Amino acid sequence: MNFLGFLITQCLNALSQAALLFFLGVGLTLIFGIMRIVNFAHGAFFMLGAYVGYSAVALTGSFWAALIAAPILVGAFGAAFELGILRRLYNRDHSAFLMVTFGLTLIMGEAIRLLWGVAALEVPVPKSLSGIVFILDEPFPIYRLFLAGAGIVVAIAIWQFLERTRLGLLIRATSQNAEMVHALGTDVRLVRSAVFGIGCGLAGIGGVFAAPLVTASLGMAPNAVIDTFVIVIIGGMGSFAGSLIGALLVAFVQVFGTYYFPDLAMALMYLVMLTVLVIRPGGLLGKEA
């Protein structure tokens, strides 16, 4: 067995996993950074993305159409929820958000079950990305390679969006001092709705990307939300770079843990989180304890 080849493919595997986790983590952390609220329904939006992606592929036959349609629909739904419900809660305690988004998770899980049924739905890997390549004689699926690349592209895009666009500037400003931004004449409420929509849309993209790997199923939401929170807690709530580091760390622990200690893989992830929390209670790059 070719150890170097094995190592490279496992690392690529972890990178593709990190890309999925990053789509989830960055959305959650953006929402938290700007609104100081915790979106428990993030896993449900991820799941909705996978199901909408399934339907889009079934309707149009194109995976690329799904990649565009799902985040828009999921993001619009998220923004509508913010406008209709969450907006009423900004003068309330954080726990109210956690509970309302929990209720939303229940509703979405049940609604998806009614609309799409109980069975797990397979989304085929697009033709151009199916098949495998050989890296130092080790087989590796092209789709995972694509996923790792997509993760890098989206990470750079979000970073540039936050650094260089006007909305990105407003988002950063609002996360630092919302009242001042409001006083300077920007409607902070619109920024909040937009960020909530963007965050949910990112989770939706993650769902579409994940669907060919894991099939769209009703178990996605709780698993995703736990992974996401582990990432964000490790990286630090509200930190963009933190969510990237957290996603990489968790993905490597998951991939190598599953290979070397299959029975302990899940426990390992929590162990990493605990170690980080003991050393830095606010997360690696977090400011708040």
Next chain:
Amino acid sequence: MTTRSNALLLLAAIILALAPAGLPPYAMTLLTEALILGLFAMSLDLMVGYTRLLSFGHAAAYGLGAYAAGNLLLHTSIPLIFAVLLAGLFSGIVAIGVAWVCTLASGVSFSMLTLAFAQLLYAIAFKWTSVTGASDGLAGIPRSPGPFGLTFFSGRAGFYYLVLGCLIGAFVFCRSLVQSPFGAVLRGIRENEAKTQALGYNTRGYKIAVVAISFALGGLSGALYAPFAGFTNTELLFWLFSGQVLIMVIVGGAGTLIGPIIGAAFFMLVSNFLSSWTDSWALFFGAIFILFVLFAPQGIWGLATRAWNGASPEAKGRRWRFLSSTG
């Protein structure tokens, strides 16, 4: 608590004690389950309502108690009543370790750590076949007789009295706990942890203690459920169940002890009613929950006491202030 409300509670206890005489078997079974869930919800209220520790993994307490009691009853001849109490104690002891870890974080991170811990137990329950029976669960859990060959608690009415006794005992215990100086510190943590700390209290120690007590009582309710249903399965540890009990607490009225019991009974009634004509009751429950958080954060019991006292601004209650604005 006023004399009037004490009299009302006593009246409720007497009515519950007389229930086996008038109710048909099916209603008795429902009522027994509602009381078990009521005990479970009340145990969570110590954390959520009094200390503002929002646990998303309280199913862990229930599952620990249920599996512990199941194993004790299946593999030993310990009498039912002792097995149930031991299982509750076991859950409380495990909780000390869990709380030590979870209280490293606060706020949202605390909630997520409790959820992660419960999911970890759920995963373990699936793998550890010899103790948990994996996905089949434990079946045929007996209501072992004793001590001294006493079989009273094994019957339907006797078991109901065991559950009612546990609930009343736990309620009296919790109420004296929250009225004691210990309870005052818990409320201090709820309102302003930093200030409480500055007054010289080791708040983390108090939080660990309240989690342990809450888990012991939650474990007791799970331990009662195992011989009540005769089986346990991994559903008892699933995150959905943690969410359901949180709904019972909030809908009933957090920080009131009695509210969560009413919330549990309401949950049982509504889910029974809904499931008779739709199997997507979770849809309605999610909606009911959101509506309560939005428009009636003080819960059913809070609404009832406000109506009773007249809707003066004070009567809106300090007890649910943690759900509303903190400025």
